[in-house]
Amino acid sequence: MTLPFGNGREAGNGLGVTFRDSKRLPVHGWYPYVEGFSAQYVTDALLRFDSRPKNIYDPFGGAGTAQVAASHVGLPSFYAEINPFMRFVAETKVSSAAWAQQHLLVWEKAAGKYLEEVAPQRLRKAARSVDLAGYHAAFPNRDFFEEQHLRELLAAVRLAEEIAGRRQHVKNLLLLACAANTVKSSHMTRRADLRRRRPDEYKTRMVDVSQFISSTVSSYLQDIRTLSTPLGSSAYISSDARSIPDSVAESIDLAITSPPYLNGTNYFRNTKLELWLLGFISSESDLGPFRQQAICAGINNVSAVRGEPRFFPFVEKVASKLDEVAYDQRIPKMVRHYCSDMHAVLQQTYRALRPGGHFLLDIGDSCFCGVHVPTDNFITSLAQDVGFECIAKNLLAERYSKDSTQLTQVELVFRKPTSMNCRRNPAATGLREKIRQFGASLPYKEPPYTKRNWGHPLHSLCSYQGKLKPAIAHWLVNIFVPQGGSVLDPLGGVGTIPFEASSSGRFAVSVDKNRFAATVASAKLRPPRLEDACRSITELGNLIAETRTSDEDYAAAEFGLNARVVDYYHPDTLAEVLKARKLFLSRSDWPDDMIFLWASLLHILHGNRPYALSRTSHPITPLNPSGAFEYRPLLGRLKQRVETA
Template sequence: MECLTTKHYKYMDLEKRYHMIYPESSNATYTSLLNYSDDLNKPFQRWYRYKEGFSTEMVEQLIREYSIHKKGVILDPFSGSGSTLLAAAHMGYQGVGFEVNPFSCFLSRCKLESCSGEEREQFREAYERILEQASETEQEYVLPGLSISHKVFEKQVEAYFMRAGQLMETDLNLTEKVRNLLKLGWLSCLEPLSHYRKAGNGLKIKKYVKPRVVTPEDARNMLLEEYRNIYADLQEHSQQGKTKLYQDSCLNMNRYLEEKSVEGIIFSPPYANCFDYTEIYKLELWFGKFVSDYGDLKRLRNQSLHSHLNGDLSPEPEPESEILEELLEELKDRKLWDKKIPRMLRLYYRDMFQVLRESCRVLDKDGFCCIVVGNSAYGGVVFPADLILAEYGERTGFAVDKIEVDRYIITSSQQYEKTKETGKYLRESVVCLRKNK
């Protein structure tokens, strides 16, 4: 208990340095805005039910609160489904993003690119025709090289779904933009029609109280509804503002962005929770042909942030944070479910510190950086990412305006027992920084 209490005071001492706002406070402004599920019925955002993300409304709130010049570039180093770039474009800013996952990058580009009236009508004509033809053709198709491909669908649904995808891909009369919209609608129906669902760090087989039978007609109706939603959004809403999205790691930001070229930065990095997003999105990656073999998958994992155990964990970074080193030292005596976890954590924060340094470099004078981040715990030791990043940000050239705690993370009963003293630090927060030099 002595050790836990000592650690508790370490966290408290760090918190005292900052303006902290908690969910129960009347000053909490982002709590209701953090939830991405609120966005899932909005135009463009409803095109795909992205597992992670935050609402465009929260991005707009942060821009209104922190942007001094009311124009310029808004950067998202981890653009995911494109919420930051969508919101920035809607407000007339130029959005710039980085995304290493090719499926997520594809999703964002589909939502962000403008579509002419002619392309919109070509899209409508194409999906109506293809959904009919897929019922009539007996064309051969090839499943992707994913080991579970043959178990993803009921056989009749598989035949209809794969033939529809093949017709979209081989129609030479379609523009690239139209073909991409067709592919996105197709991929958005992939999981709902399959035997699998996203759960935790991967996929699980769906279980039902009563047997569930999915038919080719169900597949056709689901695809048709998805395409009609996309068509309606294209018809009723036009994209504003310019966006630029790089399919690359934000750790390579220095290759693309000049010093003092950015007004504001808003992002949510992968949390240090061992979730491998190439595993969570493997159906989309394989069926969408973003990876063609397991070598591609391995290369993609090695390019991603060190937030999971499946990438290259061989680098040996130098210590950069006193509090991080103290927590890692404490972890040495704890029983962990994988011995590589301390190395992963060290590399995760090395990556995040680099992102903070680069963020400071590209921000203009008085620019802002807002980070939506979740803390993690291993062996009963809480790693408060919000406090660690705030403290490092101060040493990099930022002033910490505030840290708003927006919700607490529910843990397993076993982890709860281990973190009784420090459980209040298991949370998601918005860390708001202002460049001060």
């Protein structure tokens, strides 16, 4: 599903775009996080809706931006996060900050003692006795640091543990100050990824571990002194946003997150130095299990242990293109698994929200090997499948890929309906109960499903008498057919039910004796790419030019109920229609792109719109035509229809 851009935000306004503004804010800037998003954006979101949320949930807690923003206005928060170091950062910025606020004198005394011990001369002395065996075992033959800088950093960690003793929150705050300066003290730099500094990035660089850490601890002291209101609590609920505990079901008012972008970033490699420094890993090989368990957002996340991803037709259209052109076959697999993983995240977030709760996502699209991957549209369609109402899509920023392809960063706004959602009700386990609940709630009569044009545009590929409303088909499929299940419609018509089933990840079969209906259903279920369809129009034009009509063809045009076929068309248009008819009937195994053309042609055969080939009639029932006999070129009108389908 593609949502139009809203007018609520302008490109480049900075809201929700980066962590940049957060670096200057108290507590938020305690750890430099490239992948973080804007604290002001979260604060604004808390005030956006008529009913102020009483709590929030971030499925990808990261550095704790959402949790800290909620805490500073007194709201409790919940979060999921797989990276143990990032969990440590978030917990320290909320829980340890709150403790330090309440025990300010204890914290100030411990911090003061620590600042004395990490003064330059004392830190250099402490560094002499540091054992580097653990570093060399973890990173053999890797010179991430100058030896003296590494010794001082490790000495600062040891001093933090000694001074804190059993006071866990003091320990957390001092260790975070060390971790926040790890990359800054190394030969590495963190941009989109952690990488070695280039020679030109060393020119004005001065490493002073003592000064770095002392400055950070001093800023922590100042920030905690400025905290005036009681801080809200934060609770870690899961390492995996695809599986959250039952205790939070329907308890969350607002979910807000910036999920991993589908951009190949290795989120664990980016923090490997901090993970090692604080003891979360003992070697680089320990990163493997994290990558396998995380959302599949990079090619290094692709692994055979993940099994098969869920199938979504709209994802497959893009992934199949990548199958053909990708230099690394992990790229299309990454796209498929990412969408499968995000579907599970959306399901669990839906379960966590109260009816009427909102879910805000900051997400961007991607481009691989020249193939555009509309991640925002994928997530919108996945959210709709889960049961969310798709409220808005707001442009946050315009950006560019490595090959200069223009991309966008957007905010997606979803809402959990307040009316009964049968498919999500755990009590509706039996078929009879589901039928009863469906009849009682009639969810297709709730906005936005009541809109005349609700649903995918392909539902309107061709007019047809007695067609089922797509919204009804949508709810029938999603209530009565399990995800990954199968649907058979023995009287499929133009494929409304099979198309909805296929679009939501089910396997669908449509059967209809009427060749007209079966052609339209086939076109919906296997639509070609626009460029392939347009190329086929040229081929069709060549075939029509080579086709010769006979007296028998014109005799068939004498058929009619309200009027004869010949009464509907200008003679030249009639000739083209008869040739197309002759071609269509000449074989039953047309390829998908030609079937799509036939279905599109059936739609424009008659009607009262400018695209119709006939004189003025009715688009569904071919009533007796009126108006002038005007030549209307078949190929030109067909091309217009295909481009708008």
